[in-house]
Amino acid sequence: MKKLFALLLVLLLAAAPALAEGSINIYTWDGYFDPATIAAFTEETGIEVNLSPFASNEDMLVVMQSGAAYDIVLASDYALNILRKADLLQPLDMEALTNYENLDPSYLNQYYDPDGTYSIPYAPGSPVLVYNPELVEGEITSFADLFDEQFAGSVCLLDSARVMIGYINIMLGHDFNTTDDAELAEAAEKLKEIKPNVLALDSNLAYQYLLSGEAKAAFLFTSQAVVCEQSMPGAFEYVFPSEGIGFGIDAMVIPASAENPEGANAFLNYLMRPEVAATIQPWTMYLNVNAAAAELLPEGSLDYAALNIPEDLFATKQFAEDLGDYESVYQEIWSEFKLS
Amino acid sequence: MKTNVRKKKDGALLLVAPMAIWTILFVVVTLGYILYLSFTTRAENGMGVTAQLTLDNYLKLLNPSYLKVLGNSLKLAAITTIICLLVGYPFGYLMAKASPRRRAILMLLVIVPFWTNALVRVYGWRILLMGDGPINVFLQTLGLIDKPLKLLNTFGAVVLGMVYALLPFMILPTYSSVEKMDWALVEASRDMGASPLRAFVTVTLPLTAPGVLAGCVLTFVPSIGLFFMSDLLGGANDVFLGNLINDQLLKSRDWPFAAALSVVMMLLTSLFLWLYRRAGGKAEDIAAL
Structure with missing residues (x-):
């Protein structure tokens, strides 16, 4: 029964655009990326970015469990922890991620990734x-x-x-x-x-x-x-x-099944560039994860009580x-x- | 001769095949999978289920708060059906008796809302019912109320949404049964001296009963499952079977219990369809829609 279910899912996924060389597939909620950010990345590197939206973390878990091959998944901390415990993630290529040091350490090495080997924080916040x-x-x-x-x-x-x-x-x-x-x-x-x-x-x-x-x-x-x-x-x-306070971080990971991990690492590294990160926070309206981007943020971006814990x-x-x-x-x- | 019959049968089989495959794949297999899930145990790592079979998921249903949810759902479905009947029957009746031109316009008015997604229409109701929404503003301007009425997030709002969404399913079958009726019978009863009321009760009502019955099934059954209505219009107390299944599946990530709840919901639905058949209803009256 389970196999049949998996088969149906695979058939569904097969309908998605085929993987071309030099493209990456990102699986996340709708609206999490500014199209301009992505267009600039494609222009610079030639790597096409395909966004597939999911409705909820739980939908994502089901699809990932059935072996879907996405290059990057952006989801909530607890869901990423479930993926990590199920061995569905691959370690980030720290040598390629030269901008990793720009990240604010207070969002790194959290419970869902205690050694900081799998994830890049993207949108943290607290109710x-x-x-x-x-x-x-x-x-x-x-x-x-x-x-x-x-x-x-x-x-x-x-x-x-x-x-x-x-x-x-x-x-x-x-x-x-x-x-x-x-x-x-x-x-x-x-x-x-x-x-x-x-x-x-x-x-x-x-x-x-x-x-x-x-x-x-x-x-x-x-x-x-x-x-x-x-x-x-x-x-x-x-x-x-x-x-x-309760807290949550939406973060990015590279699944073990990724077909273009180099492309995925390149994209993650691009997003951690201070001048790129400075365009992300005003788009997501969550806390800023990139310490090096703090002074590049447009005036007033962080002048909201909700962003100052x-x-x-x-x-x-x-x-x-x-x-x-x-x-x-x-x-x-x-x-x-x-x-x- | 013999081969002829044989051939005919083969042809028939071929014609039935797509339907059979469709039924097996999308009804038997999926429902079977849900039934299977309802006896499994949730997986330790938080994803999916393990094949350790158990009855626990059904025993959990005996928890008083879940029984209350079940009771709530039946209450909501019953109230929705009764209001739909009280509004839909006269509407369908008058529509059938209207002039062809008017009938066409009325029919269009009943059907046009279907062209818009139900979710969008429910958001429309939210805006109308808000504390600073048009209804409250209107009543305040007229001086009928001092401060805004609490319209949204009430059981009444859920009933309103349900009736609004399901009314056409009552109107259409009652309309078609009134429209098909032989009016000579009513005239005959009037000629025999029956009052209009008596003629209606003894002739019209029994003759249109199949439409009424079909309409009741078509409103009652879906109203058990429309969970977004109470999510968007209901208050904190308005938890129904559909919401519970949604929460168990997406929030608790407890697939087995969600599956058990779904099985209960399907049994309930089947029970009402069975009662409908027992009461003399025909499947065609429902399928016709």
Whole structure:
């Protein structure tokens, strides 16, 4: 059965444009690369770049597991960790990656690639707590503040079991990724207390509720928060909860099945050039990973609260790691929370 | 003579072959794979499943919160179907009785929304229902309300979206059954002294029952699975079977449990189709659409 499934997938993939010499195939979300960046790379090196979009990390995992041959995959940290543990990645060619030293070391050697042999960070960020000071009494500094009665029916949380329960875990003084049953039971109880304050659980459109004034506070992903700040400057306050922060890095890897690893390494090296990297951050609107590019960034690129995590909090950052069976436990707590 | 019959049969087999291959590949194999998945265990490394067979995935369903999801789904499907029936039947009836010109226009109005992707139309509803959306602004300008009503992220919004999406599936079969009806029978009952109401209840309604039944199946069954409706219009409490399957597959990465939920959903659907056949419904009435 599995073979047949794989065969069907292979047939589907065969329909994709054939690999030519001097081309690389990149597998990632739609919209992660500025077409101008890619056009400039092709002009300089003659290497054609084909982008194949996936809808989610999980779609990507299924396709990679069935043996697809992409030269670069750009996906979230936990998904890359799954690929690494399944031996589906090949080490980067550090000799070819002469620009690697430009990268900001604070984004290197993370849990999904502890020795820094497989991945190049691309778009890191942390969810931001955004609130409307006109509608909120006092200053909000922590996740615990959202439990206050003044927020009745006016808080948007991300519809993500792992991130939101992770924040509850830190608030209770536990690990973001705890797999201790007693601690998780405590988190489930605590979670229920915030239910009366929840307006919506939404990972994509929560900013609309802020803009319309329905929500007094909302959790937003980095790039959404930047968009909010751009469209209504000064209207909202942007806070990283004082208990500690969850974090995520979208990074690039070269799969073991890559047919053009030289081309892939050349592309990665190109992206790490300071003057190229300086065009990437304004496009992705995530944190800047390239230290050498910092001063080349267009004026004001990093002048957003969502991109300036206080150093002491940055040190506490925790990733939502893949927890195997415990993924289901988190999801179960989340379903119960929704239905309570 | 004998060879002739033989030949005919061979020809028939050849004609049926594409259909058979299609059915085996896209129905039997895929459904079989889902059934198989529902008995497997999730893989340790976070990708896919291992062939260790177990019943755990089905036992998990007995968790009260999942039973509640199931109950929610049935409730939503029932409410959607009843509202579609109450709105769709009169619509289909009047459409069938309208002049040909009007009928064509009405038919066009029912069908045109299908030309736009359902997701896009649901986003349209979101904008209409927002706190600062046109509906709230309109009501506020008229002075009917002081502050915006909470329309979005409610169970009502989900029902609205469902009814909006599925209403044509009620209108079309009721319309076609009213249109096919022999009006001489109604006239006969009126001649015999039946009141219009009595004629409707004893003649029109039974004669159009197959269309109503087909319409009910066509709205009830899909409404169990339309998960994006509650994702986009529903509130934090609105979790239905479709959402649960989506979350288990994409967020928990628990394929076996997602498969078990899908099997339950298919059994539910089959149950309703079976009930439909038992009630005298014909498969053709549904397939005709």
